[in-house]
Amino acid sequence: MTNALFSSVSRRMLPRRALHPASLSSSLPSPPLHADQPRSNRFHGAGTLARTAVALLACAALAFATPAEARKKARHPAVSVSTVLPAPVMKGLERAHVPLTSVSVVVEKIGDRTPVLAVNAGKPMMPASTMKLVTTYAGLSILGPDYRWRTTAYADGTLDERGVLHGSLYIQGTGDPKLVPEELIDLVDRIHKAGITGIDGALVLDKRFFDPSTRDLPPFDDDTTAPYNVGPDPLLYAFKSLTFTLTPSPDGTVAIDVLPALSQLQIDNELHATRGACVGGETAATPTVTPEANGTVAALFSGDYPVRCGMRSINLAVLDHSQFFAGGFLALWQQTGGTFNGTTREGPVPVTAHLVATHQGPVLSDIVRDINKFSNNVMARNLFLTIGAVKEKPPATPEKSADVIRAFLHANGLPIPELTLENGSGLSREEHVSALSLADLLQQANASPVAQVFVGSLPVAGVDGTMRNRLKTAPVLGNAHIKTGTLRDVRAIAGYVAGADGQSYVVVSIINDPHAEAAREAHDALLEWVYKGLH
Template sequence: MFRRPLYCALLALLPLLAEASGFSRLAELTDQGFLVGAEARLLGSGERLGAIEPERQLSPASVSKVYVAAAALERWGPQHRFTSRLVSTAEPDADGVLAGDLIFDGGGDPALTSEDLWRLVQRLHQAGVRRVEGRLVISQWRYGPVECLTTDRCQAHSRVANAYSALLSSAGVNFGSWCVAVAPAAAAGQPARINSCDSRSPIVEIDNRVETRPDDSGTELNAERVLRDSGDVMVLRGQISTNARPRLVYRASSDPARQTAHTLRSMLEQAGITLGDGVSVVASEPPAEARRLAAVEGKPLQELLLRTLNYSNNFMADVLALNLVETPRASLEQGGTALAAFAAETPGHGPITLRSGSGLTPENRTSAAGVNALLERMYHRPALFPSFVAALQSPGNGVMRFLRRGSPTFQHHVMLKTGTLNQPVAVRAVGGYFRTRSGQWGVFSALVNGTATTPWLNWRQVLDPLAADLETMIDAH
C-alpha cells in the first residue's frame, strides 16, 4: 500500500535530478554546506541543460557589473562619451589673465586620467589663458562626496593599502587613486627615488622609507596612503635592488575631487599657467552664465566597459551606476535602485536587490536565472551585443590569470564575468555565454555563497567543477 506514493514521489523528483545532473560536479559544493544557485540553457531552443536552485537569491559580488554594462549600453549606446570642462564667468584679457575663478566641471567620466587633464590644460592654453587670478574650483555637483556603504570604503578615508576601495566623485581622476613610481637610487644604502607618476615633482606628499639594496637583492614594497593634517600622504616601506626597474604603486585617495584639484593644479603649472587664490572643492553647479573655455571628451562607452568588466574596476562601475541617476547629488543606493529598475524590465528576471553597481555591497542579491535573463536580453540587442560580450573575458585569453584553467573547450568556448567577496561570507560568482560544438549560443550563471559555518572558499573549488560541467554541455550539443 506504500509503494504507489513512494513511486510517485520518485517520479516527481526525476526532473529536478535531471536538471541538477548538468552541474553534477558543481553540486558537490552543496554537500559541503555552501549555498549554490546555478543555471545553464541554450538561447535558441530554451533547453535547460542544468540547474541548481536557479531562483535562489544570492550575492553576485562583481557579477553585478554586468547589470551596469547592460544598463549603460541601453541608456547611452556604445559610442557615448562623457565630457569634462573648464568654465569661468570671466574671459581672458589680451594678456591671458582670467579675472575670475577657473571651474572644473566634473562630467562623471569613470576613466578620466591625467592624460585627459593634460589635454584639457593644453586646450585652455590654446584659448589664451596664462594666469588665473581667482581660485581653481572643482565642481562635483552631479555627485560627491558619495557616502560610503562598505567597511573598506569607509576606512579608506583615513587610511588604505589598496586601490579597489576608492571613494567616488563625478570629478574624480585616475580611478580615485594616487600613483607613485618607485625607482632605485644610484647606489646601495640610499633612499629609493619616488615621484608621482604624472609629474616630475610630487603631487601627493611622500613618506619615503624604501632603501636601495645591491643588485639582485629583490624588491619588496609595502605602501599605505594615510590622511594626516597636511593631507594625503603615501607611506612606502621596504627595499628595491639597484638593478630593478621602477615599480608603480596605486592607493586610493581620501578625497577624489581634491585629488583632481592637486593633479590639475600640477598640470596647469607645468603648462605655464599660474594660479592665484588657491583651490576649492564644491558641490554646487557652475553658474549658469559660466562659459566653456576648454573641454575634453573621454573614451567611448564600449571601451569603458571593456576596462570596467575585464579588470572588475569598482570605481568605474559605481561611477557609471551613479551617472544613471537622473537627479543631482546621487547616492550609491540610488545608483543601485536605477540598476534594479532596469533589471525589473527584463522578461523572466525575478526579484533583485542592488545597492551598488560594483558588487562591493554584500547586500546585493540576484539569482542565477535572473543573471541569465539579463544575458539573454543583451543577446537579442544586435546593436549592443558586440560591445557587451566583448567586455567579458575568455578564460584562455583574459587578463585574470586564475581563469586560465580547465580544458581548451572551456578556455575558448566561454565568455564570462567573475565576482569575489570574502566578507562577511565568501562569495565566488560567475556568469556569461558559451558556444556549443554545433555553434549554438548558451547562457550560464553560478552563484556560490558561503555561510558562517562553511570553510574558506577559493576559485579552484568553484572553477574546476564548473569548467568540467560546462565542457560536458558544450561537447554534448
C-alpha cells in the first residue's frame, strides 16, 4: 500500500508548465516583512485522508540509521540503495568546493522508506530553516489545523455614563504569531462595542503564557535591529518591527510613511531629495531611533536621498515587546476615538476583572503556510512555545516544547535520538537533525491527517515563497514542494518532488560547510535529477 496524497493530489494542484505562478501565491498575502533574512547570515529561509493511509504509520522509523540499517528495517529490503551522488550534483559541489563529508542526502519514493539514494544519511546536521518542518508538522498534529490563538481584554474598575473606564484595562496574550494591525483592530473594535470609549487608568499587559526566560534573548548575530532577530512573546505585535517607506519628489522633499503606527513614535524628517545617481540611498533611508526620557521614541532621518533611488522600504526591529505592543494598541485605540489617561505596565489579570472582548487569530493552517512559505523565524518560535504551553501548563519554556515534540514523534514511530531543538525555527547553531530523520518525518507527514495542509504550506519550485526565484525555466517548475534553509555555512532543502515518470519522491539534502552558500547549484541539480526519474 502506498500513500497517494502527494503523488496524486499534488499533481492536480501542480500541473506541469500550465501552472501560472499567481495560482498558488495570489491568495496568500505576504507577511509585512521577512523576519528570517539576516544581512550577514542570510536565512531564507516557503481534508482528512482515507483511514487506510494510517497503516503507513506503522512503518519503522529509520532515524539515525546507516544505509545498510535502513535497508534492513525498510518494508522493501530488496531495493538497492545508491551511495553515489548523480554527476550533475557532484559537479555543483565541486564548483562550490564542498567535500562529500560536508553533505548529507536522502531520496526516497513516497510510501517506501528504503532510500534510493543515501549519502551520510544518519549524520546529525545543522538543518537551518528546514527545522521548521519538525515544528510545523508537530504543531498541526498536536494542536490541530483549526487551532486559533486568543488575545483577550479584561476590565477592572467602573464604567461611567460616558463610557470611560475608571480603572485598568488588561490585555492577555497567548502568543498569536500574526497579531498585525489588521488583526489587533478587531480587538480594539470589540472593546469599543463593549461600551468602553476611554481608559482613565492603566493599560496592563498579561504575558504569563510564556516564561520570562524566553524574552530578550541574545540576538543571533550583532544586527540587533534586524527583524529576524526578534524573539518570541505572548503579545507579539507586527513582528515587533517598523516598516519605513521613503518616497522622493522632484521638489526636493521625501515623504516618509511608517507601519504600524505607534502612539509614542515621532518622525524627524531632515531628508533632502537630490539629483544624480542612486548613491547613499540605503544610508539615508535608515533612521536613528532613540527612546526619549519623556517616553516618546524619535526616528531621525537625515542626509541626501537621490530621486533615482525611487521608493524604498526598510524594516527595523525597535523597542521591547511590551513597549511596542502598548504603542501599537494605543495608536489604534486613539485612531478609533478612544481616550487614554494613564500608564502602561505588565501584570496578571486579577480575579476581580471581567472579560470584555476576545480576538481569535487566524487558524493554524494559515499560520503554518506563512511560516513555511516565507520561512518566518518569529512566527515559528511563537508556535514552538505555544505547543509547550498548550500541552503542558503555562508558562511555556523551550524545554517543555522540545519534550512535547519529542514525545509526539516517539509515540508516532519517529524516535529521533539526534534531534536537538532550541527554538524550533532553525535560526540556531545548536539545533541538529539528520537527513534520514527528516525524510522519515516527511514520509509520515504525507501519510497523516494533516498531509494536505502540511504539503501545501511548502514553497513551490519556481512559483512562490523562498523557491519563487529558483528553477523557473527548469522542467521541475511547479512540481516540487521544497522547504529551504540557508544560514552561514549551511544550505538545505527538504520536501517532495512529483517526478515526470509518475512517481513522487521525498528529497532531503543538507550541507554544513564554509562554502555551503555556493552550493545552490548542486541542490537545484538534485531536484532536477529526481524530477527526471533519477537519471
